[in-house]
Amino acid sequence: MELLKERIRRDGRVRAGGVLKVDGFLNHQMDVELFAEIGNEFRRRFSGDEVTKILTIEASGIGIACLTALAFHVPAVFAKKTQTKNIDADVYRTQVESFTHGKTYDIIVSKEYLRPNDRVLLIDDFLANGKALEGLARLVKDAGAVLVGAGIVIEKGFQPGGERLRREGIHLESLAIIDSMDEKTGEIRFR
Amino acid sequence: MELLKERIRRDGRVRAGGVLKVDGFLNHQMDVELFAEIGNEFRRRFSGDEVTKILTIEASGIGIACLTALAFHVPAVFAKKTQTKNIDADVYRTQVESFTHGKTYDIIVSKEYLRPNDRVLLIDDFLANGKALEGLARLVKDAGAVLVGAGIVIEKGFQPGGERLRREGIHLESLAIIDSMDEKTGEIRFR
Numbered sequence: 001m002e003l004l005k006e007r008i009r010r011d012g013r014v015r016a017g018g019v020l021k022v023d024g025f026l027n028h029q030m031d032v033e034l035f036a037e038i039g040n041e042f043r044r045r046f047s048g049d050e051v052t053k054i055l056t057i058e059a060s061g062i063g064i065a066c067l068t069a070l071a072f073h074v075p076a077v078f079a080k081k082t083q084t085k086n087i088d089a090d091v092y093r094t095q096v097e098s099f100t101h102g103k104t105y106d107i108i109v110s111k112e113y114l115r116p117n118d119r120v121l122l123i124d125d126f127l128a129n130g131k132a133l134e135g136l137a138r139l140v141k142d143a144g145a146v147l148v149g150a151g152i153v154i155e156k157g158f159q160p161g162g163e164r165l166r167r168e169g170i171h172l173e174s175l176a177i178i179d180s181m182d183e184k185t186g187e188i189r190f191r
Numbered sequence: 192m193e194l195l196k197e198r199i200r201r202d203g204r205v206r207a208g209g210v211l212k213v214d215g216f217l218n219h220q221m222d223v224e225l226f227a228e229i230g231n232e233f234r235r236r237f238s239g240d241e242v243t244k245i246l247t248i249e250a251s252g253i254g255i256a257c258l259t260a261l262a263f264h265v266p267a268v269f270a271k272k273t274q275t276k277n278i279d280a281d282v283y284r285t286q287v288e289s290f291t292h293g294k295t296y297d298i299i300v301s302k303e304y305l306r307p308n309d310r311v312l313l314i315d316d317f318l319a320n321g322k323a324l325e326g327l328a329r330l331v332k333d334a335g336a337v338l339v340g341a342g343i344v345i346e347k348g349f350q351p352g353g354e355r356l357r358r359e360g361i362h363l364e365s366l367a368i369i370d371s372m373d374e375k376t377g378e379i380r381f382r
Contacts, residue, residue: 029268029304032260059249059269063257069223070258076221078250113220 001041001175005190007034008154012188014181018156020188026153027060027125035064038175039071042123042151045173046072049148051121053077055114055140057107057132064153065123072121077114079107079136092142096135099128107135114143122150127174130161137170149173157191192232192366195344196381198225203379205372209347211379217344218251218316226255229366230262233314233342236364240339242312244268246305246331248298248323255344256314263312268305270298270327283333287326290319298326305334313341318365321352328361340364348382 013021025031054076056065062078069076081096083105091108098105114120120140122133133150140147149171155162157177165172177191204212216222245267247256253269260267272287274296282299289296305311311331313324324341331338340362346353348368356363368382 023301024303025266028271028301029266030257030260031266032257033264035257036261059253059271062250062253063267066221066223066226066254066257067261069221070227073224075216076223076254077219078221078254080219080250110214110219112215 001038003037004034004153004175007031008176008178009188014183014186014188016183018158018181020154020156020178020181022154026064030063032063032067035067036070038064038153039067039069041175042068042121042173043071046121046149046151046171049121050119051148053114053118053120053145054123055079055109055120055136056123057081057136060126061124064125068121068123068151075113076123077109079109079139081105082108092139094135094138094142097131099131107132107139109139109143111143114139114145116144118143118145119148120145121148123152124150125153127152127155127161127165127172128159130165133161133165151175154178192229194225194228195366198222199345199367199369200379205374205377205379207374209349209372211345211347211369211372213345217255221254223254223258226258227261229255229344230258230260232366233259233312233364234262237312237340237342237362240312241310242339244305244309244311244336245314246270246300246311246327247314248272248327251317252315255316259312259314259342266304267314268300270300270330272296272298283330285326285329285333288322290322298323298330300330300334302334305330305336307335309334309336310339311336312339314343315341316344318343318346318352318356318363319350321356324352324356342366345369 054069065076152174155174245260256267343365346365
């Protein structure tokens with residue numbers, strides 16, 4: 001998606017350790033008009049898939065998921081992160097390992113909002129190691145729903161998540177895939 | 192806002208301890224078409240205020256804030272909750288007490304995204320004790336920006352936040368104000 005790549009080139013900042021800061025338009029301050037374009041692009045890429053629900057994870061995926069849901073005319077659901085371990089029969093629950101924060105947390109979705117007849121599109125802002133997306137995919141599977149695919153705004157192509165998910169047969173659409181970044185020059189190379 | 196009140200009557204569930212569950216359309220599963228109507232309603236109520244930015248707090252405010260920002264054609268920013276206490280010169284920071292979770296947490300916003308020339312509208316899904324909204328208002332003040340007002344989807348009129356904020360002179364618009372709820376009959380009375 002050219003509009004997005006231009007925006008990343010203009011406003012993204014490369015930091016040490018493979019970090020790309022895009023919090024001016026994507027995940028702290030949010031350019032919602034760009035999000036609407038992103039939603040339309042996901043709608044185009046997953047047209048014909050009869051998506052009934054958008055699923056994301058709090059917090060930075062929520063805005064993009066909402067504008068994508070608007071393009072599909074379906075509800076969005078966000079999985080909640082939780083550190084409580086209590087057994088709750090009303091939720092689907094799985095564990096996600098976070099490389100960024102170096103810890104493990106549970107994510108939950110109410111069973112009311114993921115149904116066996118749902119056709120679910122996962123949406124997230126970033127894909128790096130793919131652990132969050134795999135967790136969401138497990139929740140969909142636990143619900144007996146159909147996983148239509150996953151729409152990602154920025155994929156770090158130099159990290160293993162994207163390749164692994166594609167190998168598992170998940171229809172993955174990333175609007176910008178970064179092959180390399182140079183923290184000295186700030187140069188970003190897209191696939 | 193009649194459409195919203197009808198929805199609360201239909202899908203809201205009253206629980207013990209003054210809890211209203213609206214997670215089927217507001218803060219877990221999200222009816223984004225309703226959010227678009229809510230955004231338009233806030234746009235109508237704060238027209239002429241020259242809003243330049245929508246500010247909310249993660250996580251459940253984000254979807255409503257995004258659709259409101261779309262109606263205003265301005266960016267949305269969400270304050271991040273954090274438990275780390277490290278001094279960071281790049282952020283505005285304040286402490287918020289949570290009655291629901293019985294603990295205190297910090298919220299932060301990058302100084303880049305709240306500027307002295309901003310005219311800020313706060314958006315949140317619920318108003319009860321008002322601590323989160325007051326925290327957001329302090330961040331706006333710290334930035335030297337103008338606080339235009341606050342748009343709330345559901346105000347619990349039987350809790351003290353709304354009255355206190357109005358007394359402080361904040362232009363507060365709540366789309367549904369609940370005066371009482373009966374957990375036995377499920378009846379909800381709006382102001």
